[in-house]
Each structure stands twice: as C-alpha cells, then as structure tokens.
Amino acid sequence: MTTTVEFIEKLRNSGLRPTKQRIKICEVLFNKETTFHFTINDLVKIIEKEANEKISLATVYNTIHAFEKKGYLKEIPIDANQSYFDTNVTDHHHFYDISEKKLIDLDQVDVGPINIKKSVPGKKIKSVEVLVKLDTDNQ
Amino acid sequence: MTTTVEFIEKLRNSGLRPTKQRIKICEVLFNKETTFHFTINDLVKIIEKEANEKISLATVYNTIHAFEKKGYLKEIPIDANQSYFDTNVTDHHHFYDISEKKLIDLDQVDVGPINIKKSVPGKKIKSVEVLVKLDTDNQ
DNA sequence: AATTATATTAAAACCATTCTAAACTGTTGA
DNA sequence: TCAACAGTTTAGAATGGTTTTAATATAATT
Incomplete structure (x- = not known):
C-alpha cells in the first residue's frame, strides 16, 4: 500500500510534476498486490472504471512513456499490433x-x-x- | 540459385497459385546467398528497384502473410511500430x-x-x- | 472456350499512436 | 500572496502501418 503522498514524492523526485492525472495513473499501476501486464486500452478502461473523471488518451500515452523512460514500466515486445507494458521492471x-x-x-x-x-x-x-x-x- | 520453375513448383505444392507477383516476391526473398531481415516497406522498395512493374501494397501484405503461414518466413517481434520478417526460418x-x-x-x-x-x-x-x-x- | 475459384488492385477504412496548439496547472521567487 | 513561467492536459486532427472492399483480372478446371 502506497499513499498518495508517496506517489507525489516519487513523481517529484523523478522531475515529473505531480498532476492529478499522473497520481491517478500511479494508483492504478503501482498500488496493487502484484505486478501485471496491460495495453494502453486496458489501462484506459481501468481508469474509467476507477476514476470519476476522464483522462485524455494523449495524457495516458504521455504518462506511460514518461514512466517507461524513468524505468517504472517496461514495454514487452510480442507482436506488432499493440504495445504491452509490464509493471514488473x-x-x-x-x-x-x-x-x-x-x-x-x-x-x-x-x-x-x-x-x-x-x-x-x-x-x-x-x-x-x-x-x-x-x-x-x-x- | 533457384529457378523460376522451382518457385512455381513450390508455390503450387503449397496450394498457392503461381502468379507473377508471387513469383517475383519469391525471387526477391529466396534467391539470395544469405537469409535476411526486412520490413514490408523494405520489401516494396526492393521490388520497385528490381522489377519493371509495380506490385500493389495489398498484394505484398497478402503474399507475406501467406508465406508466413506456410512457414517460409518468420515474423520477429521487436517493437510495436513495425513488423520485421526473417527469411531464416x-x-x-x-x-x-x-x-x-x-x-x-x-x-x-x-x-x-x-x-x-x-x-x-x-x-x-x-x-x-x-x-x-x-x-x-x-x- | 467457358466456367469457376482465386488473386490483384486502388482506394477507402481502420486503428494504435503521435502531434498540435490552445487552455490549464504547478512551481518559483519577488 | 501572486504574477510569471514552464510544464501539462486536452480534444481533435494527423500519421502511418496494416486490413478491407468490391471491382477487375488471372489461373485452373471442365
């Protein structure tokens, strides 16, 4: 269990401003018992289910790429149709x-x-x- | 060195009609000293350079998928941007x-x-x- | 040669992803 | 505290690789 404050810390320490969209995505990705695999589409669905407000698709892509660059996510190459990501880094x-x-x-x-x-x-x-x-x- | 007749045989034996497009693609892919890697875009450029006539992009995709299904090509997953193929099966x-x-x-x-x-x-x-x-x- | 099944084609559609540029928000420092 | 700035979000458009469409052409079969 990670608190919102800890996510804010983590983001700031990474040079990423802790916006409410990024905090929400942190909670969806990193506040789970186990690591998991997802596509952008999966993630958007989870966010829509959990959150009361909508996050723009562009923001989801931006954030996932920022997290990947920081080493918080890994992209798994499987096929050329879709990107798969892993919270197990x-x-x-x-x-x-x-x-x-x-x-x-x-x-x-x-x-x-x-x-x-x-x-x-x-x-x-x-x-x-x-x-x-x-x-x-x-x- | 494989002759056109042999490609025609190979195609027919695979249940693929030996059209001039497929034969041309066979020659580009399988009439080389060594195996190689390519994207669809690479392949189209090679065909355009070698052939005097144009092959439709849809035909290139169809043929590559048919060849892959027959086991004459392998798709290599690298990233989600583009499909890479290998003539080394x-x-x-x-x-x-x-x-x-x-x-x-x-x-x-x-x-x-x-x-x-x-x-x-x-x-x-x-x-x-x-x-x-x-x-x-x-x- | 006629018939049938399969293949090719250009163009449109598709769909994941990226870009754009305007509006918004977090941060900094006076 | 608040203005100013840099960074972020957003909807919608653009992009680009791939697939579909439906008309035309070609190979195979009779």
Missing part, C-alpha cells in the same frame, strides 16, 4: 499465450542463466529477453 | 541494434540451450525466442 522473461493473448511472467530462475557467446564490436548488451510462446496442448 | 535468436534499428542473427550455438523450468497446464511450448538488445558502447 525486474529482469525476467515471459510466456505468451497465443490463443488468449495473455502474458505470464517467467522468473530468471525459471529460465536459467543465458550466456550470449557472440558479440558485436562497439556494441554492448542492454537486455536479454526470452519470449516463450504457448499453444493449446491438444494431443 | 530455422530456430535461432536475434540481436537488435537499437540505434541502427537492425536485426542480427544469433545462432542457437551462440546462445546455448535454454531450459524452461516452468510450465502452464494445458499449454505446450510452441517457440522460445531470445532477443538481445544492443546499445552503442561509449564507456
């Missing part, structure tokens, strides 16, 4: 259930160490992401 | 150079075996893809 991997279009976290422990044996001159590794696609098991 | 992984927006193949050997220790009931693993993001190394 620790290093981890994903299952993607193709039929249900749902993401499931895969801890580092569940995948084991990955050793990249190749390198590209002048470039350094920024991240290593494993995506495991799942299909219905009808044998 | 063997199991392998990728580097993604963020600054240059370029994909580089990573052989299975370069990554080593990946052991997924978690499972989801009723679901089976369809694919395991590793995406290694690269950044300019300015230390």
Whole structure:
C-alpha cells in the first residue's frame, strides 16, 4: 500500500510534476498486490472504471512513456499490433499465450542463466529477453 | 540459385497459385546467398528497384502473410511500430541494434540451450525466442 | 472456350499512436 | 500572496502501418 503522498514524492523526485492525472495513473499501476501486464486500452478502461473523471488518451500515452523512460514500466515486445507494458521492471522473461493473448511472467530462475557467446564490436548488451510462446496442448 | 520453375513448383505444392507477383516476391526473398531481415516497406522498395512493374501494397501484405503461414518466413517481434520478417526460418535468436534499428542473427550455438523450468497446464511450448538488445558502447 | 475459384488492385477504412496548439496547472521567487 | 513561467492536459486532427472492399483480372478446371 502506497499513499498518495508517496506517489507525489516519487513523481517529484523523478522531475515529473505531480498532476492529478499522473497520481491517478500511479494508483492504478503501482498500488496493487502484484505486478501485471496491460495495453494502453486496458489501462484506459481501468481508469474509467476507477476514476470519476476522464483522462485524455494523449495524457495516458504521455504518462506511460514518461514512466517507461524513468524505468517504472517496461514495454514487452510480442507482436506488432499493440504495445504491452509490464509493471514488473525486474529482469525476467515471459510466456505468451497465443490463443488468449495473455502474458505470464517467467522468473530468471525459471529460465536459467543465458550466456550470449557472440558479440558485436562497439556494441554492448542492454537486455536479454526470452519470449516463450504457448499453444493449446491438444494431443 | 533457384529457378523460376522451382518457385512455381513450390508455390503450387503449397496450394498457392503461381502468379507473377508471387513469383517475383519469391525471387526477391529466396534467391539470395544469405537469409535476411526486412520490413514490408523494405520489401516494396526492393521490388520497385528490381522489377519493371509495380506490385500493389495489398498484394505484398497478402503474399507475406501467406508465406508466413506456410512457414517460409518468420515474423520477429521487436517493437510495436513495425513488423520485421526473417527469411531464416530455422530456430535461432536475434540481436537488435537499437540505434541502427537492425536485426542480427544469433545462432542457437551462440546462445546455448535454454531450459524452461516452468510450465502452464494445458499449454505446450510452441517457440522460445531470445532477443538481445544492443546499445552503442561509449564507456 | 467457358466456367469457376482465386488473386490483384486502388482506394477507402481502420486503428494504435503521435502531434498540435490552445487552455490549464504547478512551481518559483519577488 | 501572486504574477510569471514552464510544464501539462486536452480534444481533435494527423500519421502511418496494416486490413478491407468490391471491382477487375488471372489461373485452373471442365
């Protein structure tokens, strides 16, 4: 449980003005028991359900991008249709259930160490992401 | 080097009528020394340069999707802006150079075996893809 | 050659995302 | 406290990759 005051602190410390829209989005994203995955569309629906006032779609995009840049969110590449975000910003991997279009976290422990044996001159590794696609098991 | 006749065979064997558009796309995609990565936009430019006649954008999309469904191409998820395709359909992984927006193949050997220790009931693993993001190394 | 099924096409539609520029709000410092 | 400024929100328009449409063309079958 994080208080509104703590979100205001967090925002200010990040150089982001604590507007009521950003505080609301913080509450929706970071005041949950567990981390979760969402699309912008999902998020807008949650906000509309929880809030009594409407937030402009442009503001939702702006805020999500600001949070991503600050490292409070991670974008998960799955397909080219839509952006998926994750409130779990620790290093981890994903299952993607193709039929249900749902993401499931895969801890580092569940995948084991990955050793990249190749390198590209002048470039350094920024991240290593494993995506495991799942299909219905009808044998 | 694959002849036009062989492409016609391949198409027919796949249940795809060998139209001159599809044959042209086959030649652009599968008549190369090495496999490569491309976006639809890249492909259209290559076709326009190589061919004397124009192929409709809708046909390019249709054909790429048909080829993907037949397993002649793989889509690589990188970000949500654009679809990237790979003419290398063997199991392998990728580097993604963020600054240059370029994909580089990573052989299975370069990554080593990946052991997924978690499972989801009723679901089976369809694919395991590793995406290694690269950044300019300015230390 | 006629018929049928499939493919191509240009243009319109679609839809997630970004941009615009005007109105609004938080912050700062006098 | 309040004016001034910089940063933020907003609705709506614009963008751009992708898909759909429905008319025309082509390949396959008879």
